[in-house]
Amino acid sequence: MLDAIGYAAPSVKAPLAPFKFQRRDPRDHDVVIDIKYSGICHSDIHQARDEWGGSMFPMVPGHEIAGVVRAVGPKVTKYKVGDHVGVGCFVDSCRTCDYCQKGLQQFCDDGMTPTYNGIERDGKTPTMGGYSDVITVDEGYVLRIPENLPLDAAAPLLCAGITLYSPLRHWNAGPGKKVAILGLGGLGHMGVKLAHAMGAEVTVLSHSMRKQEDAKRMGADHFYATSDAETFTKLAKTFDLIICTVSHDIDWNAYLDLIKVDGAMVLVGVPEKPVPVGAFSMIMGRRSLAGSLIGGIPETQEMLDFCGKHNITPDIEKISADKINEAYERVIKSDVRYRFVIDIATLKQAA
Numbered sequence: 001m002l003d004a005i006g007y008a009a010p011s012v013k014a015p016l017a018p019f020k021f022q023r024r025d026p027r028d029h030d031v032v033i034d035i036k037y038s039g040i041c042h043s044d045i046h047q048a049r050d051e052w053g054g055s056m057f058p059m060v061p062g063h064e065i066a067g068v069v070r071a072v073g074p075k076v077t078k079y080k081v082g083d084h085v086g087v088g089c090f091v092d093s094c095r096t097c098d099y100c101q102k103g104l105q106q107f108c109d110d111g112m113t114p115t116y117n118g119i120e121r122d123g124k125t126p127t128m129g130g131y132s133d134v135i136t137v138d139e140g141y142v143l144r145i146p147e148n149l150p151l152d153a154a155a156p157l158l159c160a161g162i163t164l165y166s167p168l169r170h171w172n173a174g175p176g177k178k179v180a181i182l183g184l185g186g187l188g189h190m191g192v193k194l195a196h197a198m199g200a201e202v203t204v205l206s207h208s209m210r211k212q213e214d215a216k217r218m219g220a221d222h223f224y225a226t227s228d229a230e231t232f233t234k235l236a237k238t239f240d241l242i243i244c245t246v247s248h249d250i251d252w253n254a255y256l257d258l259i260k261v262d263g264a265m266v267l268v269g270v271p272e273k274p275v276p277v278g279a280f281s282m283i284m285g286r287r288s289l290a291g292s293l294i295g296g297i298p299e300t301q302e303m304l305d306f307c308g309k310h311n312i313t314p315d316i317e318k319i320s321a322d323k324i325n326e327a328y329e330r331v332i333k334s335d336v337r338y339r340f341v342i343d344i345a346t347l348k349q350a351a
Contacts, residue, residue, distance in 0.1 A: 001025060002032065005347050006060040006132030007321050009048040015325045016048065018347075019058055021128060023136045028075040031139050033085055038130035039064030039156035039316075040340040042186070042247075045328050047117050056117055062130025062342075063089040063115040066145060066155040076139045084145040086304070088158035089294050091115050091127060091137050103298035105141075131324065133347055143301050146308025153313035156186070156339040157304060159294065160314060164191040164243065165303040167266040167292035168198060171241045175199040180239045181220075182255065183246040184211045186331075187268060189338040190314055191243050192218040197310040203239070205231070205255075214315075214337065226250075232258065237285065245269045256281035256289065264288040314339045320346035 001022040008019035026032050044061035046052050065087040069079050079085060092113035093105040100108050113120060116129030128135075145154050164187060173179050179200040181191040188204070195202045196219025203222040204215040212223040224231045232254055240263045242255055247269040256265055256277075264287065282289060295303065307313065315338045319327055327340045 002134055002136065004128075004132050004134050006128065007324055007342075007347065008058040008060045008128075008131070010058050012050045012055065012057070016061075016131070016328075019060060021060070021132075023128075023134055024125075026071055026073040026136055028073045029139050030073045030136050031069055031076060031079050031085065031142050032071040032134065032136050033065070033067040033087065033142070034070045035065055035067040035130055035133055035135060035344045037066045037152045037155040037318075037344060038062040038132075038342045039159065040324070040327055040331065040342065041156075041159050042331055043159075044129075045331060048328075056126060059117050060128035060131050061116055062132070063087070064155045064158045064160070064341075065115070065130035065135065066151040066158070067135075067344075068151075070134070072139070078139045079142060079144070084147060084151060086143040086145050086154065086158045087115060087130065087135060087137050087141070088143065088162065088300055089115055091141050092121050095140075103296040105296045106294050107296075131321070131342060133344055141297060143297070143304055145304060148311065149304075149308055149313055152318055152341050152343070153316050154304075154307075155341050156190075156314045156316065157307055158300070160186050160190045160339060161194075161307065162295040162300045162303050163187055163268050163292070164245075165194050165306070166295040166299055167243055167268065168194055168200075168241075169299070169302075170292065171264055171266060173198050173200045173241060177201070177240045178203065178238060178260075180205050180242040180258065182226075182242055182244040183269065184215055184338075185245060185334060186314070186336070186339045187245040189214070189218055191245065192220050193312050193314075194306075196220070197306070197312055203235075205242075218315075237261075239263055241266065243268060247271055249273065249275065252289065253278050253281040256285075256287055259285060259287045261285045262287070264290055267291045316341045318343055320349070322346070322349070
């Protein structure tokens with residue numbers, strides 16, 4: 001077994017604290033990764049505080065993992081010691097269902113094995129995430145990070161990046177398409193950068209004009225405040241695609257009216273309560289309201305390669321491990337531009 005140190009939530013809503021545990025030694029197809037950086041996702045907070053239910057403790061969060069290969073099992077063919085690699089939101093799946101066979105492991109019929117707050121396929125071993133110094137993962141669920149991308153900034157691509165890349169690709173964002181990103185936060189800012197690189201005309205819809213300068217720097221062509229009622233009149237039937245990254249309550253019907261005939265609004269943010277939708281908002285323009293969930297292994301690798309080709313990384317604020325609890329509170333207050341990344345080298349100091 002491999003000794004590991006991490007930061008864990010010991011119980012519901014308790015502050016995260018240093019935690020020692022063990023990882024398995026590499027099996028035939030396993031890769032041992034020295035974790036260098038781990039991003040903080042809002043879903044880490046939801047699960048560490050059991051806001052979605054079903055959380056297991058102690059919990060080491062983190063599913064935006066970037067690191068370097070330390071060792072490989074005897075039958076590993078994809079990676080070698082020293083490679084820059086990443087691990088995203090899941091570390092296994094059934095591998096046999098239609099979705100797994102098609103590379104859509106995120107929709108595995110038997111349920112993907114989450115990187116943390118889950119149980120491995122042996123049915124008994126809890127999964128522990130990236131707020132730690134080492135992880136062992138089957139090579140089929142490890143991603144290659146392009147050498148030109150710095151590991152610290154690459155880490156959030158493993159969740160925030162693929163969460164936006166997947167719907168942009170699926171709904172064919174590109175030249176001649178007008179794409180709106182609703183919300184300019186950890187997810188939304190990645191949507192702006194990716195959609196711009198794909199060649200779409202990009203608009204940011206944000207509550208206020210406060211982040212306009214940031215959005216334009218990231219590649220947005222237009223920026224509108226949704227607090228201004230005129231925005232909804234001016235932009236009626238404008239967009240081919242709206243990606244909604246916000247998780248607070250908004251009137252989806254108002255945004256559906258901004259979509260052209262045959263356009264779509266895709267949800268990646270999750271509101272706490274059900275949102276009522278009027279049928280006419282969709283019927284009158286043959287519009288679609290849809291959702292999207294990260295991506296499978298092939299698409300995630302495609303996203304990383306795309307980011308490498310276009311030199312795309314998120315805007316990050318790097319923190320030491322002893323600042324994790326403070327960072328959680330700042331995420332809740334939207335006080336980050338635009339993604340926190342933990343420097344795992346600081347774990348030993350914190351411990």
